[in-house]
Amino acid sequence: MAKPMSAYKFDLLVIGSGPAGESAALNAAKHGQQVAVAVGHTMVGGSCTHSATIPSKALRQAVKSLVRYNSNPIFRAIGEPRRLSFQLLLQNAETVIRKQVAMRSQYYAKNRIAMYFGTASFSGPNSVSVTLPDGTAAQAALEYYDVAGKTGTAQKAGRGGYMPGKYFSSFIGFFPADNPELCISIVLDEPQHGYYGGQVAAPVFRQFAELAANHLNIRPDKTEEPTPSAQMAAHRP
């Protein structure tokens, strides 16, 4: 049986951070409830932000702007019609998505809503467990120790706001989870191949942790398969 990493109690647990989940969570928090959200993706916003409304409308808007530009007689008179590569269109959509994620993350933070990144499933009538997104747990897992850890993916701020495509990606973890001896924090400044903390920082954590554990001769604690679960108990209001 999977061992829970941590257990917390909330008045309301919302599953999913799309428009519906966001609205429910913010509403409950503004009415004084202790609220948590299980975010299906590695970032808030739901399918709406990451694969549905926002990307489709960002792509459509970019294409419409280009068509409007190319069909405007003033611009037609000064040169050939302009073209946008598919790559550029995707980059533009990605920028819009990042802005949405940053804005929505602030809503949750301001309202002190606890965020759990992963897939929620009921583990009892009043309890829900959240499994980390695919790959994150495995990327940080150590062969001989249970690890407790947290990923971080934060867009860098510059003059005038967030800088598109620039991130701090991090993973902080300690082990053995039940009787910690070592805590390691990995922070990558503008990683080049991917930017989710779970993708780029967690593997670095694992490499450092394995070396350090070996060097410090930390006693192995693992008695079962790595557990990527964080369990939350929601009590009846």
Ligand SMILES: Cc1cc2nc3c(=O)[nH]c(=O)nc-3n(C[C@H](O)[C@H](O)[C@H](O)COP(=O)(O)OP(=O)(O)OC[C@H]3O[C@@H](n4cnc5c(N)ncnc54)[C@H](O)[C@@H]3O)c2cc1C
């Ligand atoms: C291509 C496309 C274009 C669209 N364009 C428009 C538009 O222009 N205007 C419009 O009004 N609507 C549009 N829609 C519809 C709109 O996106 C949806 O109505 C809206 O996203 C629904 O919001 P929601 O909060 O219910 O769910 P979602 O946005 O789908 O969010 C639900 C979230 O819950 C998460 N989740 C589910 N199960 C779990 C679990 N067990 N644990 C943790 N997380 C979980 C999912 O991963 C997801 O992130 C479009 C949809 C698509 C596909």
